[in-house]
Amino acid sequence: MDTLPALLIVLVVAKVLGELVERAGFPALVGEIAAGALLGPALLGIVTMDDTIGTFADIGLIVLLFTSGLQLNMRSFRNSVRTGFSVALWGVIIPLLGGTAAGLVLGFGHVESLVIGITLSITSIGVSLRSLIDLHQLKTDVGLAIVSAAVIDDAIGIVLLGSLSALALKESQVSNLAVLLLLAALFIGLLLTVGRRALVWVFKASQKAHTHEMSYSVALVLGLLTAVLSNGAGLHYAIGAFLAGLVLGDSIRSDQTLYDSLFDLAFGFFVTIFFASIGLLFPSDLSHFSVFLLVALFLLALATKTAGGLAGALPAFKNYRKSFLVGLGLCPRGEVALVVVKVSLAAGLLSAALFSTLTIVIIGTVLVTPLLLAWGFSSPKKGQESPSDAR
Amino acid sequence: MDTLPALLIVLVVAKVLGELVERAGFPALVGEIAAGALLGPALLGIVTMDDTIGTFADIGLIVLLFTSGLQLNMRSFRNSVRTGFSVALWGVIIPLLGGTAAGLVLGFGHVESLVIGITLSITSIGVSLRSLIDLHQLKTDVGLAIVSAAVIDDAIGIVLLGSLSALALKESQVSNLAVLLLLAALFIGLLLTVGRRALVWVFKASQKAHTHEMSYSVALVLGLLTAVLSNGAGLHYAIGAFLAGLVLGDSIRSDQTLYDSLFDLAFGFFVTIFFASIGLLFPSDLSHFSVFLLVALFLLALATKTAGGLAGALPAFKNYRKSFLVGLGLCPRGEVALVVVKVSLAAGLLSAALFSTLTIVIIGTVLVTPLLLAWGFSSPKKGQESPSDAR
Numbered sequence: 001m002d003t004l005p006a007l008l009i010v011l012v013v014a015k016v017l018g019e020l021v022e023r024a025g026f027p028a029l030v031g032e033i034a035a036g037a038l039l040g041p042a043l044l045g046i047v048t049m050d051d052t053i054g055t056f057a058d059i060g061l062i063v064l065l066f067t068s069g070l071q072l073n074m075r076s077f078r079n080s081v082r083t084g085f086s087v088a089l090w091g092v093i094i095p096l097l098g099g100t101a102a103g104l105v106l107g108f109g110h111v112e113s114l115v116i117g118i119t120l121s122i123t124s125i126g127v128s129l130r131s132l133i134d135l136h137q138l139k140t141d142v143g144l145a146i147v148s149a150a151v152i153d154d155a156i157g158i159v160l161l162g163s164l165s166a167l168a169l170k171e172s173q174v175s176n177l178a179v180l181l182l183l184a185a186l187f188i189g190l191l192l193t194v195g196r197r198a199l200v201w202v203f204k205a206s207q208k209a210h211t212h213e214m215s216y217s218v219a220l221v222l223g224l225l226t227a228v229l230s231n232g233a234g235l236h237y238a239i240g241a242f243l244a245g246l247v248l249g250d251s252i253r254s255d256q257t258l259y260d261s262l263f264d265l266a267f268g269f270f271v272t273i274f275f276a277s278i279g280l281l282f283p284s285d286l287s288h289f290s291v292f293l294l295v296a297l298f299l300l301a302l303a304t305k306t307a308g309g310l311a312g313a314l315p316a317f318k319n320y321r322k323s324f325l326v327g328l329g330l331c332p333r334g335e336v337a338l339v340v341v342k343v344s345l346a347a348g349l350l351s352a353a354l355f356s357t358l359t360i361v362i363i364g365t366v367l368v369t370p371l372l373l374a375w376g377f378s379s380p381k382k383g384q385e386s387p388s389d390a391r
Numbered sequence: 392m393d394t395l396p397a398l399l400i401v402l403v404v405a406k407v408l409g410e411l412v413e414r415a416g417f418p419a420l421v422g423e424i425a426a427g428a429l430l431g432p433a434l435l436g437i438v439t440m441d442d443t444i445g446t447f448a449d450i451g452l453i454v455l456l457f458t459s460g461l462q463l464n465m466r467s468f469r470n471s472v473r474t475g476f477s478v479a480l481w482g483v484i485i486p487l488l489g490g491t492a493a494g495l496v497l498g499f500g501h502v503e504s505l506v507i508g509i510t511l512s513i514t515s516i517g518v519s520l521r522s523l524i525d526l527h528q529l530k531t532d533v534g535l536a537i538v539s540a541a542v543i544d545d546a547i548g549i550v551l552l553g554s555l556s557a558l559a560l561k562e563s564q565v566s567n568l569a570v571l572l573l574l575a576a577l578f579i580g581l582l583l584t585v586g587r588r589a590l591v592w593v594f595k596a597s598q599k600a601h602t603h604e605m606s607y608s609v610a611l612v613l614g615l616l617t618a619v620l621s622n623g624a625g626l627h628y629a630i631g632a633f634l635a636g637l638v639l640g641d642s643i644r645s646d647q648t649l650y651d652s653l654f655d656l657a658f659g660f661f662v663t664i665f666f667a668s669i670g671l672l673f674p675s676d677l678s679h680f681s682v683f684l685l686v687a688l689f690l691l692a693l694a695t696k697t698a699g700g701l702a703g704a705l706p707a708f709k710n711y712r713k714s715f716l717v718g719l720g721l722c723p724r725g726e727v728a729l730v731v732v733k734v735s736l737a738a739g740l741l742s743a744a745l746f747s748t749l750t751i752v753i754i755g756t757v758l759v760t761p762l763l764l765a766w767g768f769s770s771p772k773k774g775q776e777s778p779s780d781a782r
Binding site: 004015050 | 394395396398399402403406409410413414419441442443446449450600601602603604605607608609611612615616619648649651652654655656658659660663
């Protein structure tokens with residue numbers, strides 16, 4: 001199919017299924033991913049992932065993270081970072097150890113078991129954020145803890161991915177990791193000091209331009225640029241986009257028309273393509289792997305992440321329900337985990353059967369977590385944001 | 392270069408040059424095309440046209456035409472159609488005959504001369520519209536005459552392209568043309584009757600959806616869908632997008648936030664990529680053709696279209712200056728003319744040297760016409776729209 005009709009049909013089916021799922025009381029993203037699975041190679045085979053759809057999906061993830069950053073206040077985010085560290089750390093260690101141990105018990109080799117552990121340890125910041133937005137929980141204390149943990153988790157994930165690549169390429173692992181960490185720290189440090197002033201200055205300058213759409217273009221450009229630079233510094237581009245949004249939040253929130261327009265661009269178009277593209281990755285050949293393994297790894301993925309998040313959040317929240325919701329919110333694995341299994345397959349660290357199984361586990365967590373979160377948040381307790389307060 | 396950084400650099404350079412050109416008092420699109428020529432193979436060679444940039448450019452042309460349709464009132468457009476027919480007809484016949492005759496005089500064969508004639512006869516509706524928008528002249532009597540003539544011209548152009556393809560493929564020309572015309576007439580007829588009600592109904596239904604961005608998505612989907620269908624019916628997709636905008640104008644104009652948001656999407660992002668992509672097509676190898684031929688064909692392109700437009704508009708306007716401006720407004724050749732020379736080159740109807748020459752002539756008219764129009768409209772006369780009235 002030509003690219004334009006393909007994009008069009010993806011957008012239409014994803015929006016329709018998203019609306020149906022939302023009317024049933026669940027986050028729309030579940031319908032959007034289902035639309036991708038329906039149209040993609042797994043079922044109908046009408047649309048396949050290509051470079052162009054991939055670029056639209058990349059922009060989708062970037063504007064999702066950028067607009068998420070825009071919604072948050074730098075100060076409230078900074079306050080949640082300490083809890084976020086503890087949550088992210090436990091939320092990575094328990095799935096990493098649990099996944100590796102389970103791999104060994106199930107009879108896989110050392111390397112394959114390690115790949116299982118790494119895959120289960122990296123949260124999808126995109127899916128976590130979108131679930132919170134769809135459920136109007138982004139700005140609550142639980143939401144903020146999930147977001148900051150997911151950002152830090154993503155940074156840890158990149159380090160794990162780096163060590164995996166080093167393992168795959170049989171390079172000296174230690175020096176590589178040191179360079180990675182240094183570059184990432186340098187990028188975040190520069191962005192939050194010099195970069196912060198530069199971004200705000202450029203945006204304010206754009207408001208004086210002769211062309212009306214200039215501040216819109218500039219906001220978009222700054223989000224994309226920081227994302228691309230973040231990717232260049234070895235971090236996932238989601239992190240750069242999120243931090244750019246956080247930095248520009250105060251300036252852009254003061255222009256309500258622009259703010260609304262950026263949300264329309266994100267949630268009315270690109271973000272939907274991103275979630276549908278996750279569904280497009282659902283594998284078509286489901287013949288050669290065991291249902292037992294799939295179910296076991298899937299339950300392990302949910303249990304270890306929830307336990308890790310709970311353990312990390314409990315000292316701060318001192319409340320089992322909230323801490324449990326934090327753990328649940330970190331359950332979706334996504335972009336980075338999919339890269340981990342792809343890199344491992346290409347490097348021969350993973351069998352094709354285990355690759356397909358892990359891919360389904362990843363997409364499974366993305367589909368199921370929002371449903372569990374909707375259920376978890378549904379009993380109204382104190383500290384919950386009123387829906388009218390959020391988009 | 393990766394696609395995302397390439398898109399980003401195109402957007403940044405195009406916006407900066409567009410702003411500079413606009414501050415100098417000329418339409419921003421000239422700067423955007425220049426940005427493409429600067430970054431593309433003709434000069435720096437940093438960015439090359441690929442499928443992904445092509446898809447962004449296609450969407451750019453579609454949203455340009457769609458938002459242009461949105462701005463216009465169906466009734467005032469309908470009133471301008473009769474003048475439009477006369478202008479379009481003369482504006483095609485004179486360049487067609489003039490171009491073919493000039494080709495024969497300059498010593499080209501019959502087929503090559505005919506290709507020259509066809510190339511010079513098809514106006515770029517995208518560039519004409521954007522020039523009028525940048526100059527705040529879209530809704531004036533001159534602007535409306537140019538728009539309706541450009542739409543009809545585009546339909547005639549598709550017929551000429553069809554006959555050229557038939558010539559290239561040595562098929563029976565007459566039956567092919569009849570089918571083309573019938574399909575095109577059927578599409579426009581259905582769109583303006585049943586389709587009109589259906590589009591408005593779907594849009595109104597979307598306003599009741601649970602997701603806030605739904606009416607934005609639906610407006611976009613309806614524009615893209617009509618464009619794709621129009622392309623399927625043998626018309627250029629620009630025509631479908633324009634008519635969809637015209638049909639949905641009343642409904643969408645009543646929601647100012649949505650209307651603004653669609654303009655941001657168009658002029659803040661996609662439309663800029665479309666104009667920059669025209670510059671990317673500027674050929675890199677300028678060694679093997681004659682400056683004399685280039686200048687001769689370029690002047691012929693401007694003279695014949697202006698004369699044709701003038702002849703067609705004079706009976707209605709009874710005013711030389713306005714009729715001259717109508718002719719000038721039709722001078723840019725673009726999307727369809729580029730397809731004509733590409734098809735002809737591929738079919739062996741055109742030498743590589745003449746192909747490059749015609750490509751430069753086409754891009755030259757796109758760069759020069761907005762400057763001429765800015766000069767032509769600059770002496771304030773009655774019937775001119777006040778700039779504050781338009782975006």
